[in-house]
Amino acid sequence: MTIIAGIVLFLSFFILLFFSIPIAISIIISSILTLLLILPFDVTIITAAQRMVTGIDNFTMLAIPLFVLAGILMNNGGIAFRLVNFAKVLVGRMPGSLAHTNIVGNMLFGSISGSSVAAAAAMGRIMTPLQQKQGYRKEYSAAANIASAPAGLLIPPSSMLIVYSLVSGGTSIAALFMAGYIPGILWGTTCMIVAYILAKKEGYSVSEKIGWKDRLFLILDAIPSLFLVIIVIGGIVAGVFTATEGAAIAVLYALILSLIYKSFKLKDIPNILKETVEITGMILLLITASALFSLVMSYTGLPEAISNGILSLTENPILLLLLMNIILLVIGTFMDITPAVLIFTPIFLPIATSVGLDPVHFGIVIAFNLCIGNITPPVGSALFVGASVANVKIESVIRTLVPYFIALIIMLLVITFIPQISLFLPNLFGL
Structure with missing residues (x-):
């Protein structure tokens, strides 16, 4: 039965995906078809409905819509522009300096917004016109923006790591957040190295020198935005509040800061809430569908069968x-x-723990892998958004992205086989 269930589950899922059925609907339909093999129709429907509801009936899950709201407030509140100016201060004198500014901006804004798509869109809109004025190729600027956009998914606060915590059986969110810092920074650094090599090859110049008075002003102007991360992550790691409470504080802080900056008005809040509901709805539908999928796999014993199958190939x-x-x-x-x-x-995860991997480390390995997928065709959302913002064709920007892919895969192997890169900060803070 396990083999038949597995064939029905995955074959129906991939067939539905092939016909462009939305992924959440594909998961639900394939899960129900598989449940019908072992349960009567009425029991299947009731069980599926109950599982989908209980799949999001979790206090920690509330952090996801709150972080989404905080990210949208920041995107509309002038925070992205200030982070770009701060990034210019850090990397403004390197060859291809505007691309490096884009990369650092993605690391900063992506970590605060928790979205690679938001980072690619916000940074791309700001940096692409500036890079074109300096004579940068569209493909070069788009590739730097796209490749660096997922860095913020690793640097906390990260909704992806919250989801991993829930599905892995309660892995410490604070530990996962701290574990994401160094890999996220290494992602951005890797992109900067590639951008530097390409800039030297193409002969791109550095930006104009920024005076010390201007540097000081730009740094001070960005500190309130950067302070958000210190408050939220510091509070979670110190145990002052939970991830969900930290997300609520992030919303309040972002709202107050945006009003102080006068970048949007109170009348804009309904549209911001509407956008939050739309994004949250998509995320939660995926989570409910995946909860049903997980139930089906546990009913049929598929995880154990797949784990045993992989372990039968090798135990190395x-x-x-x-x-x-x-x-x-x-x-x-x-x-x-x-x-x-x-x-x-x-x-x-059971395979990883069976060979001695720490669940926190493995969470970062999974996240790093899937972040690479986020910029890879045919479904990479950050890839399509970044190309659209830069007004370039996917096939042309892919050629420039190839060196980034190679470098990031090398960095993935480094992070996979050197666990202390991920575990250093959690161990340092006793998490």
Whole structure:
């Protein structure tokens, strides 16, 4: 029965995806079809409905819509512009300096907004026109923006790591948040190295020198925006409040800061809330669908069967990690991050722990893999948004992205096989 259930579940899922059925609907339909193999129709429908409701009946889950709201407030509140100016101060004198500013801006804004798509859109709109004026190729500027957009998904606060915490059985959110810092910074640094090499090759100049008075002003102007991360992450790590309470504080702080900056008015709030509801609705539908998918897998014993199948191939930890990385990289090319985390964590986490991997470290490995998928065709959302903002064709920007892909995969292997990169900060803070 397990083999038949697995064939029905995954075959129906991929067939539906092939016919462009939305991924959440594909998950729900394939899950129900598989449940019908083992349960009567009425029991299947009731069980499916109950599981989808209970799948989001969790206090920690409330952090996701709150962080989404905080990110949208920041995107509309003039915070992105101030972070770009701060990034100019940090990297303004390097070859291809505007691309480096874009990358650092994505790291800063992406971490605060929690969205690679928001980062790619916000930074791309600001930086692309500036880079074109300086004579940068569209493909070069678009590639730097796209490649660096997911860095903020690793640097906390990260909704993706919250989802992993829930599905992995309660892995510490504070530990995951701290574990994401160094890999996220390494992602951005890797992109900067590639951008530097390409800039030297193409002969791009540096930006004009910024005077010390202007530097001081830009730094001071950005401090209130940067202070948000210190408040939220510091409070969570110190145990002052939970991730959900930290998300609520982030919303309040972002609202007050945006009103102080006078970048939007109170009458804009209904549209901001509407956008929050739309994005949250998509995320929560994916989570409810994936909760049903997980139930079906547990009913049929698929995670254990797949784990045993993989372990039967090899028990060598290095080969197992390489195999899981390859599978996750492939999955990331056609599946959104949230459902991928929800579906494949229960399958791969037992394998990872069986060979001695820390659940916190493995969470970062999964996240890094799927972030690469976020900029990879055919489904990479940050790829399409970044290309659209820069007004370039996907096929032309892909050629410039190839060096980024190679460098990021090398960095993925480094993070996979050197656990202390991820675990240094959690261990330092006793998490």
